[in-house]
Amino acid sequence: xxxxxxxxxxxxxxxxxxxxxxxxxxxxxxxxxxxxxxxxxxxxxxxxxxxxxxxxxxxxxxxxxxxxxxxxxxxxxxxxxxxxxxxxxxxxxxxxxxxxxxxxxxxxxxxxxxxxxxxxxxxxxxxxxxxxxxxxxxxxxxxxxxxxxxxxxxxxxxxxxxxxxxxxxxxxxxxxxxxxxxxxxxxxxxxxxxxxxxxxxxxxxxxxxxxxxxxxxxxxxxxxxxxxxxxxxxxxxxxxxxxxxxxxxxxxxxxxxxxxxxxxxxxxxxxxxxxxxxxxxxxxxxxxxxxxxxxxxxxxxxxxxxxxxxxxxxxxxxxxxxxxx
Numbered sequence: 001x002x003x004x005x006x007x008x009x010x011x012x013x014x015x016x017x018x019x020x021x022x023x024x025x026x027x028x029x030x031x032x033x034x035x036x037x038x039x040x041x042x043x044x045x046x047x048x049x050x051x052x053x054x055x056x057x058x059x060x061x062x063x064x065x066x067x068x069x070x071x072x073x074x075x076x077x078x079x080x081x082x083x084x085x086x087x088x089x090x091x092x093x094x095x096x097x098x099x100x101x102x103x104x105x106x107x108x109x110x111x112x113x114x115x116x117x118x119x120x121x122x123x124x125x126x127x128x129x130x131x132x133x134x135x136x137x138x139x140x141x142x143x144x145x146x147x148x149x150x151x152x153x154x155x156x157x158x159x160x161x162x163x164x165x166x167x168x169x170x171x172x173x174x175x176x177x178x179x180x181x182x183x184x185x186x187x188x189x190x191x192x193x194x195x196x197x198x199x200x201x202x203x204x205x206x207x208x209x210x211x212x213x214x215x216x217x218x219x220x221x222x223x224x225x226x227x228x229x230x231x232x233x234x235x236x237x238x239x240x241x242x243x244x245x246x247x248x249x250x251x252x253x254x255x256x257x258x259x260x261x262x263x264x265x266x267x268x269x270x271x272x273x274x275x276x277x278x279x280x281x282x283x284x285x286x287x288x289x290x291x292x293x294x295x296x297x298x299x300x301x302x303x304x305x306x307x308x309x310x311x312x313x314x315x316x317x318x319x320x321x322x323x324x325x
Contacts, residue, residue: 024295046319051072101122103173107119109157149184151169205229
């Protein structure tokens with residue numbers, strides 16, 4: 001999503017007793033959260049100085065985390081031993097499609113083969129970089145149009161076990177709904193099935209953003225990043241078709257910086273969703289257990305391979321927190 005106008009900068013940072021730069025705290029609303037986050041866990045700041053960090057994904061091949069800086073059109077790699085390095089420049093705008101804002105990549109995922117699938121804001125397409133990722137090659141277009149019209153600016157994406165690709169297409173990579181380059185008037189949620197058939201499965205959100213599948217893949221969670229309708233929906237699926245919908249959690253009047261945005265589902269079914277205040281943690285039924293309060297607007301999050309860490313892209317910061325296994 002776009003960077004909020006209001007932002008709190010690095011004066012919130014402080015040094016812990018062991019010299020690790022940290023930020024914020026964990027708000028525990030229910031004891032169940034203690035099964036996920038240790039009582040003494042702190043939010044570590046791993047790197048900062050970004051314009052708007054997004055799209056984190058853990059890449060086993062690289063033994064590190066890839067993430068994007070959307071306005072700067074760059075992608076970074078963070079590794080425990082080496083720290084931060086520039087991975088791709090450009091990451092999401094290559095003049096493939098007309099775009100005045102020229103934003104970079106946003107959401108990132110891996111396919112079962114280990115290829116990197118990218119939601120490219122600026123190029124207005126879903127693209128792929130083939131493995132091996134230690135020597136990234138050229139972008140390959142997966143899909144860039146719906147019924148002959150260019151996408152607005154694909155934002156986030158997820159693959160189902162059967163190979164269906166779901167993604168959102170808000171206008172954040174354009175200059176808004178009135179941008180003359182906007183060809184599709186709805187801001188939809190799409191499914192590209194494993195056979196290459198594309199369908200718009202939902203169109204009733206004005207700012208669809210992050211999305212995730214429940215563990216049984218019967219529910220597609222979708223965020224809407226609008227201050228007047230700041231919420232997550234749960235869309236019931238059958239064979240990739242939406243049967244019905246319900247509000248999973250409405251954060252419209254909830255205090256805290258940030259809008260409903262990126263999310264990930266833990267192997268135990270818990271939903272980690274970035275939104276007002278940081279990363280909100282929910283049960284599969286939508287009970288709010290607590291919030292990892294990062295003190296800055298948080299765009300997205302990702303687990304490492306064994307779920308011992310949660311990485312968070314928060315405004316100008318890359319952060320993480322230890323989790324219980």
